[in-house]
Amino acid sequence: MNSIVLRGGRVIDPASALDGDYDVLVRDGRIAAVERAGALKSIQDAEMVDASGWWIVPGLIDPHVHLRDPGFPEKETISTGLRAAAAGGFTTVAAMANTSPVNDSPATTRYMLDRAGDAHSARLAPVSAVTKGLRGIELVDFAAMLEAGARLFSDDGVPIDDAMILSRALDETKRLGYAVSLHEEDRALSCEGALNAGAVSKRLGVSGYTDSAESQRVRRDLALAIGSGAAVHIAHVSTAESLALIRAARRHGAQVTCEVTPHHFTLDESAALTWGPNAKMNPPLRNRDDVEALHAAIADGTIDMIATDHAPHDPRSKRMEQLGVFFGPGHPAQHLDHDNAEEFAHAANGVVGLETALGLGLQLVHRSLIQPARLVEMMSLNPAALLRLEAGTLAEEGIADITVIDPNLEWTVAPEKFLSRSRNTPFAGMRLKGRAVMTIVGGEIVYDGRKA
Known part of the structure; x- marks a missing residue:
């Protein structure tokens, strides 16, 4: 399984009382390290993601x-x-x-x-x-x-x-x-x-x-x-x-x-x-x-x-x-x-x-x-x-379920672009600020908004 380094994002993890700029290393489906921004240098075979300006949250x-x-x-x-x-x-x-x-x-x-x-x-x-x-x-x-x-x-x-x-x-x-x-x-x-x-x-x-x-x-x-x-x-x-x-x-x-x-x-x-x-x-x-x-x-x-x-x-x-x-x-x-x-x-x-x-x-x-x-x-x-889940935190050794958010990305709700099969929404055409740019489940990127 490949490794991922999320660099320089704002880590917000209430369970660990973290709120600041950190690097996060994901390896073999787990959170391998959470270090102050810049502390993690190049990791061999890891995908490097510049997360500056983004939030990294459980x-x-x-x-x-x-x-x-x-x-x-x-x-x-x-x-x-x-x-x-x-x-x-x-x-x-x-x-x-x-x-x-x-x-x-x-x-x-x-x-x-x-x-x-x-x-x-x-x-x-x-x-x-x-x-x-x-x-x-x-x-x-x-x-x-x-x-x-x-x-x-x-x-x-x-x-x-x-x-x-x-x-x-x-x-x-x-x-x-x-x-x-x-x-x-x-x-x-x-x-x-x-x-x-x-x-x-x-x-x-x-x-x-x-x-x-x-x-x-x-x-x-x-x-x-x-x-x-x-x-x-x-x-x-x-x-x-x-x-x-x-x-x-x-x-x-x-x-x-x-x-x-x-x-x-x-x-x-x-x-x-x-x-x-x-x-x-x-x-x-x-x-x-x-x-x-x-x-x-x-x-x-x-x-x-x-x-x-x-x-x-x-x-x-x-x-x-x-x-x-x-x-x-x-x-x-x-x-x-x-x-x-x-x-x-x-x-x-x-x-x-x-x-x-x-x-x-x-x-x-x-x-x-x-x-x-x-x-x-x-x-x-x-x-x-x-739900009695071992989740909701970015604590080291925990399962690498992570959401990366651009809190300032402005976008318009367009139901025709939904991945859901249905379109029944009262928010069509609404301008919103902030959305997920990456979703990681068990250490794998399952949604990459950078490619959307």
Whole structure:
């Protein structure tokens, strides 16, 4: 295996308390040395990379993606998803279980890992379902799923309505030392709402989804977490009330972490007026006050990590053929008639995010909301801890999963250039500053933006 020397970049590694200009030597898939810039001279047979002006950080980890494989190759495959991940700077992604078949058996987990190995790109960390078929009735065999390679448990996309089932799951995962990630939705309150209940949903004439549908389920599940002592993770937090509940639960001893998506901290509900179904997700984009609450929670440490919730969909699933004519930059949509409002309600939820997340996260740094080390903590160190991975650091002897970032590279989001198979994004045409220029997995360069 060839060696790589990254010379003179700004190494940002919160786990090792490093933030300064260093040379990094990668040899045989491991971090062989991290020395002050200029200390490493020419290394025989090593590829020399001038990283001056760039950041060298532990490989980014996304704790929440949907790769649609097995089952939905028209949306994404493990191969296309992992290549998109590498292009976005991610060295590992956690793939949710809502595939077809559902990842509720060791055979499906092994299939996913085999396909990931064939891709020779980013790593895949399988997420096991909590309940068989995501039906919320019968628990999976947790120990067998871990043995097959699962790193987290979640019925994401479907809330676990039965409190007793969730309590039993928490007891089991606590015993095994792993976490449960929760999609927090009280379906009696969300009522299949298409957008946040508010001015935008009223203007478009589509059904509304209230804040309380999320926060009331967060309240219930955090009470269960406190009672059990189990580790729980709140997926895609979107409301100020949910954040207040998480803070309170921590004061009462809950082992709770949480994530935020780039679309929730960047956009508010008004984005649906321009992007229509491509700005429709669950939970929905919220109002400006909620977005500001998310910013405050990122800044004060309440939010532990950034997750893309990468959710690729084909145009048919998004109902773009019928609805695309009503939306677009420069002409915000008006009230939809009944039939089109129904089409909107039935459009698939979610947006792609692997290739835009880093650029959107860097906006938080460029606006001085957070420091670079905090971004690395949220996008590498903390997700590694959630997934129980030996990653998230550039410590010597560790596995050489590395992301090299040009924080000042300006670029325009162009969905037609995505490596993902899908294009459903509300960020098309947005100018961003900063992106990955190299992604190294196990000592091998799996994405090289210098050649893009």
